[in-house]
Structures are given as C-alpha cells and as structure tokens.
Amino acid sequence: MSKVFKDKVRKKIVADYGNLVSKENIDLQELQDAISRVVEEVARREPQGLTEQDKKRIIQELIDEVGGLGPLEGLLKDPNITEIMINGPQKIYIERSGKREVSSIKFDDEAQLMYLIYKVLAPTRRHVDETTPYTEVTLRDGSRANIVIPPISLDGPSITIRKFMKEIKSVEDLMKLGTLDKRMADFLVSCIKAKVNIIFSGATGAGKTTTLNVLSSYIGNDERVVTIEDTAELQLSQEHVVRLEARQASIEGKGEVSIRDIFKNSLRMRPDRIVLGEIRGAEALDMLQAICSGHAGSLAVLHANSPHDVISRLEMMILTSGVPLNLEVVHRQIATTLQLIVQQEQLIDGSRKITHITQVSGMKKGQIVLEDIFVYDMHNIDEHGIVAGSWRATGIVPGFYEAFRKEGVVLPKEIFSEG
Numbered sequence: 001m002s003k004v005f006k007d008k009v010r011k012k013i014v015a016d017y018g019n020l021v022s023k024e025n026i027d028l029q030e031l032q033d034a035i036s037r038v039v040e041e042v043a044r045r046e047p048q049g050l051t052e053q054d055k056k057r058i059i060q061e062l063i064d065e066v067g068g069l070g071p072l073e074g075l076l077k078d079p080n081i082t083e084i085m086i087n088g089p090q091k092i093y094i095e096r097s098g099k100r101e102v103s104s105i106k107f108d109d110e111a112q113l114m115y116l117i118y119k120v121l122a123p124t125r126r127h128v129d130e131t132t133p134y135t136e137v138t139l140r141d142g143s144r145a146n147i148v149i150p151p152i153s154l155d156g157p158s159i160t161i162r163k164f165m166k167e168i169k170s171v172e173d174l175m176k177l178g179t180l181d182k183r184m185a186d187f188l189v190s191c192i193k194a195k196v197n198i199i200f201s202g203a204t205g206a207g208k209t210t211t212l213n214v215l216s217s218y219i220g221n222d223e224r225v226v227t228i229e230d231t232a233e234l235q236l237s238q239e240h241v242v243r244l245e246a247r248q249a250s251i252e253g254k255g256e257v258s259i260r261d262i263f264k265n266s267l268r269m270r271p272d273r274i275v276l277g278e279i280r281g282a283e284a285l286d287m288l289q290a291i292c293s294g295h296a297g298s299l300a301v302l303h304a305n306s307p308h309d310v311i312s313r314l315e316m317m318i319l320t321s322g323v324p325l326n327l328e329v330v331h332r333q334i335a336t337t338l339q340l341i342v343q344q345e346q347l348i349d350g351s352r353k354i355t356h357i358t359q360v361s362g363m364k365k366g367q368i369v370l371e372d373i374f375v376y377d378m379h380n381i382d383e384h385g386i387v388a389g390s391w392r393a394t395g396i397v398p399g400f401y402e403a404f405r406k407e408g409v410v411l412p413k414e415i416f417s418e419g
Contacts, residue, residue, distance in 0.1 A: 002048070002050065002054055002057075002058060003108055004048075005042065005043075005046075005048045005050065005058065006058050006061065006062065006108075008042050008046070009035070009038050009039055009042050009058065009062060010062065010065075012038050012041075012042060013034065013035060013038050013062065013066065016034075016038065017034045017038075020034060021066050026066070026067045028063065028067050031063060031066060031067050032059065032063055035059050035062050035063060035066070036059055039055055039058060039059055040055075043055065065112070065115075065116075069116060069119070069120070069139075070107070070112065070115075070116050071092075071105045071106065071107055072084060072105070072116070072161075074105070075092075075094060075103065075105060076139075076141065076143070076161075076163065078096075079165075079167065080096050080097050081094050081095065081096050081163065082095050082096070082097075082098070082162075082163055082165065083095035083160070083161065083162055083163065083205065084103075084159075084160070084161040084163070085158075085159075085160050085161075086107075086113070086157070086158060086159040086160070086161075087155060087156075087158055088110070088113070088155045088156030088157065088158070089106065089107035089108070089109055089110050089112065089113045089156060089157075090106050090107070091155075092105050092106065095205075095350075097350060098346070098349065098350015098351055098352070099350050110156050110157065113156065113157050113159075114149070114157055116159075117147055117149070117157055117159065120137060120139065120145060120147070121135070121137060121147075124137050124138075125247060125248075126248065128147055128149050130150075130151060132248070132249075133148060133149045133150065133151065133152045133153070134146070134147060134148040134149070134152065135147050135248065136230065136231040137231060138231055138232045138233060139161070139164075141163075141164055141166070142164030142166070142233070142235055143161050143162060143163045143164045144161070144162045144164070144231055144233050145159055145160070145161045145162075146159070146160045146161075147159050162205070164233070164235070165210060168210055168213075168214060169214065169217070170214060170217070171185040171188070171189060171214060171215070172185075173214070174211065174214055177351075177352070178351055178353060179207065179211065179344070179352055179353055179354055180353070180354045180391070181391045183374070183391075183393065183415045184354060184357060184374050184391060186411065186415060187357065187373070187374070187411065187415060188215055188342065188357070189215065189218050190404055190409045190411040191340060192215050192216070192218040192219060192297070192299075193218060193220070193407060193409045194297075194400075194403045194404045194406075194407040194409045195273075195296040195297030195403070195407065196296075196297065196339045196340050196400055196403065197291050197296065197297065197298050197299075197337060197338055197339045197340070198298075198299050198300075198339065198340045198341070198342060199279075199299075199300050199301070199302050199310055199338060199340070199341050199342070200212045200299070200300070200301050200302070200342045200344065201301075201302045201303070201304040201306075201307070201309070201310045201341055201342070201343050201344070202303070202304070202305075202343060202344035202345055202346075203303065203305060203345065203346070204303065205346055206344045206345050206346050206352060207344050207346065207352035208301050208342075208344045209233060209234070209277070209278075209301055211342065211344060211354070212234070212275070212299055212301055213233075213234055213235055213236075215299075216234070216236055216275055216299060217236070217237050217238075219236075219238060219273055219297075220238075221238050221239055221240070222240070223238065223240065223272035223273055224240045224242070224269075224270060224271055224272045224273070225238055225240065225241045225242070225271065225272065225273045225274075225275060226241075226242045226244065226266045226269055226271040226273070226274050226275070227241065227242070227243050227244065227275045227276075227277065228244045228245075228246075228259060228262050228263055228266060228274065228275070228276050228277060229243075229244070229245055229246070229259075229276075229277030229278070230245070230246045230259055230277060230278060230280070231245065231246075231277075232245045232277075233277060234275060234277055236275070242266075242269060242271075244262045244266060245262075246258055246259050246261075246262060258283075259276075259280065259281070259283045260281070260282050260283040260286060263276070263283045263286045263287065263290070264286060267290055267295070271295065272297070273295070273297045273298065273299070274287070274290060274295055274298045274299075275298070275299045275300070276298070276299070276300035276301070277300075277301055278300070278301045278302065278303070279300050279301065279302045279314075279317065280317075281317055281320070281321075282317060282318075282320065282321035282322065283317075284314050284317035284318050284321070285317070285318045285321045285323060285325075285333075287300060288314075288318075288333050288334065288337045288338070289333075291337040291338075292333075292336070292337055302314075304343075306343060306356070307341040307343050307356050307358040307370050307372075308370060310341050310343075311334060311360075311368050311370070314330075314334055314338075315327065315330055315331075315334070318330050318333070318334075328366060331363060331366065331367065331368050332363065334360070334368055335360060335362050335363045335368050335369075338360045339359060339360055339398075339400055340357065340358070340359055340360070340398075341356070341357075341358045341359075341360070341370070342354055342356075342357055342358075343355050343356035343357075343358065347378070347387045348381065348385065348387060349381070349385050349386050349387045351387060353376050353389075354374075354376065355375065355376040356372055356374070356375055356376070357372070357373045357374040357375075358370050358371065358372050358373065359371050359373055359396070359398045359399060359400070361399055362399075371394075371396050372394050372396070373393065373394060373396050373398055373416065374391055374392070374393055374394070375391070375392060375394060376389055376390070376391050377389055377390055377391075377392060392418070392419055393415065393416050393417060393418055393419060394418060395416065395417065395418030396416065397413055397416045398416075401413070
C-alpha cells in the first residue's frame with residue numbers, strides 16, 4: 001500500500017516542483033518542506049490508512065531519493081562500508097571492514113533503480129542505453145561507480161560503487177590500517193620526493209589507488225601535476241593540478257577521447273609530474289617514452305597479481321600498441337624507465353597490505369631483473385580467520401638511492417638492513 005502511495009507522491013513532486021528537483025544542488029530544507037506538503041495533500045485526497053510514522057518514513061525515503069541516492073544514502077554514509085554491489089533492485093551486497101555480506105536494503109523496483117542511474121549520470125557527459133549499456137562515473141563524494149544495464153546485464157541494472165575513503169589522508173592513516181610499516185612508509189614518501197618512477201599494482205579492490213592517492217599528497221606544492229584518468233578518482237591536494245579525464249563517444253558515436261590521446265597532449269602542458277590513474281593499453285609505451293624525455297617522478301596504477309606480472313602486462317601492452325618494437329627493445333625501455341613496483345593485495349581476512357616493494361634493477365641476459373626491497377611474510381591464519389604476518393627488509397639498498405641525496409631527501413641506509 002505504501003509503495004502505491006509513494007509512487008503517487010513522487011509523480012506529484014515531479015509535476016509540481018520540477019524546477020526544485022531538477023537543480024544540481026538542491027536545498028534539502030526546501031525539498032523536505034515540499035515533500036511534506038505533497039504527502040499531506042495526497043493523504044487527505046486519497047486516505048491510505050497510513051500512520052504518522054509511515055508518513056515520516058516515506059518523506060525521508062523521498063528526500064534521500066530526490067536529494068541524494070535513495071536507498072544507498074545510508075550505505076554511502078557508513079564509514080565501515082568500502083564497496084556497494086547492486087545486482088538488480090532486490091540484491092545489494094556490501095563490503096564492510098573487508099568482509100562481504102548481503103544488505104537488507106532494497107529498491108522498490110527496477111524503475112527506481114534506473115531513476116537512480118539517470119540521476120547519477122545527469123551532471124556528467126556519460127550515458128547508458130541499449131547501444132552503450134555500460135559506463136563508469138565518479139560520484140560527488142569521489143566514489144567511483146561502474147554501471148551496467150540490460151541487455152548485457154541479465155538480472156536488471158547492476159551498479160558497483162567503490163567508495164572514496166575521505167579519512168585516509170596520510171601514510172600514518174595507512175599504517176593504522178596495517179597497510180604498511182613505518183620503514184616502508186618513510187621509504188615510499190622519500191621516493192615520491194626524490195621523483196622515483198613508480199607503478200602501484202594489485203588486483204581489483206586491493207587498495208592501490210588509495211595508496212597512490214595518499215602518497216601523491218607528498219608531491220611538492222610548487223610542482224605542476226597533470227592527472228590522467230579514464231574515470232576521475234584521484235583527489236590531489238596540491239594547488240597546481242590539472243585534472244584530465246577520458247571521454248566516451250556520444251550517442252552518435254563521435255567525440256571519443258582516449259587515455260592515449262590525453263597523455264600525448266599532456267606532454268605539451270609543461271608538467272613536472274604525470275599521474276596516470278590506470279594503465280590499460282597502448283598508453284604504457286607513451287608513459288615510458290615520456291619518462292625517457294625527462295618527466296621523472298611519474299606515478300601510475302596497473303592491474304597485476306605480482307611484480308613479475310607487472311612486467312609481463314607492460315610488455316603485452318607495448319607490443320600491441322601498433323609501434324613495431326621487438327621484445328628486447330621493449331625490455332630495455334621498461335628497464336631504463338620504471339624504477340619501483342608497489343604490490344598491494346587484499347588478504348583472506350579482508351585486510352589490505354603492501355606485500356612487495358620491488359625495484360627494477362636493469363637487465364641480465366636479455367631479461368628484466370627485479371629485486372624485492374621490502375616483503376610481507378604471512379605466518380598463519382588464526383581460528384577467527386585473521387591473518388598474522390610481518391614485513392621485513394631484504395637487505396637490498398635500491399640502485400637509485402643516490403637520487404635521494406640529489407633531491408635533498410634524508411633517508412638513512414639503516415632502514416634497508418635485513419630483517
């Protein structure tokens with residue numbers, strides 16, 4: 001009964017207060033007053049036997065729906081929830097403190113879920129329809145949403161939201177979460193300041209973009225930073241930042257701007273640093289060539305399961321770029337430009353940890369040589385499923401250690417002592 005009543009209220013709100021609900025920044029008090037008036041008007045005209053508590057619930061649900069993201073508002077505000085996965089209107093899963101569970105939240109129907117999708121996409125250049133049934137978009141709070149609709153999503157619209165964790169701002173925050181220890185934090189911050197070229201790698205959901213976001217805050221405020229992303233997700237705090245985002249083709253199939261297109265143009269923008277949200281294809285070669293031409297301190301994200309997998313994926317991307325290069329040349333290009341790989345994983349207990357900090361040490365017999373500087377050793381899993389482990393230094397001093405002194409970065413060699 002309340003669903004029918006709410007549908008009638010929703011339609012009247014759109015009809016009577018179209019100018020209000022179509023605003024990008026809605027005055028929530030004005031919206032609440034309008035919805036309350038409509039609820040009372042519909043209740044007088046068509047009595048439904050609703051209690052005052054029912055009315056208050058419907059008013060709040062409609063405020064969340066029109067002024068926010070409907071049933072998802074509570075989930076987005078919960079700081080312990082890191083991911084929201086919507087499989088159609090009736091199945092919503094969440095990741096809370098690293099563990100996945102089913103949420104009691106549901107949408108009324110598929111129409112309400114599609115209304116949410118169109119609301120999310122309205123302020124952006126993105127769209128979904130039968131010919132382009134998927135897209136990615138950044139929400140107002142910085143969270144990233146992947147959207148897939150029928151016909152390729154067989155059980156109704158699907159949305160996956162990776163929440164932006166506002167409270168993770170410094171390496172100290174990462175240390176509190178158990179992502180890394182102090183020696184590793186000091187080393188990585190020094191690498192950022194000394195303009196070491198770093199790739200942050202890991203599987204989906206490992207936390208690599210969050211780690212890059214945090215470490216990028218240690219880039220000097222006097223540097224001009226250009227960020228390039230498929231979907232804007234990075235939140236840099238420096239003043240001199242140029243944020244660039246790829247664009248998908250329009251409904252007519254025109255206007256697409258790829259990551260590679262943006263990257264090539266960014267080199268003409270006099271950047272001191274280039275931060276690439278994610279390497280997915282031929283832009284891998286452009287990035288390495290840019291580093292060779294003097295753009296040191298570049299940072300990028302790559303999906304890979306290990307440091308060795310990073311090299312394999314870069315090889316594949318470069319070889320499929322359309323530029324005629326043999327494998328030896330590709331190896332040499334990687335070995336002379338990439339300096340450090342930061343591998344991050346989500347462990348079985350849901351915790352996210354940096355498991356390898358690995359330097360690229362040049363070539364030997366035609367192959368790229370990788371050396372671990374810090375590693376995470378997993379010791380055991382207790383009866384509650386909690387992973388016990390520790391980080392250790394391998395005793396290897398990075399080959400680029402001299403770069404710290406040249407940039408005026410103080411980092412004692414003792415932090416690399418084995419153990």
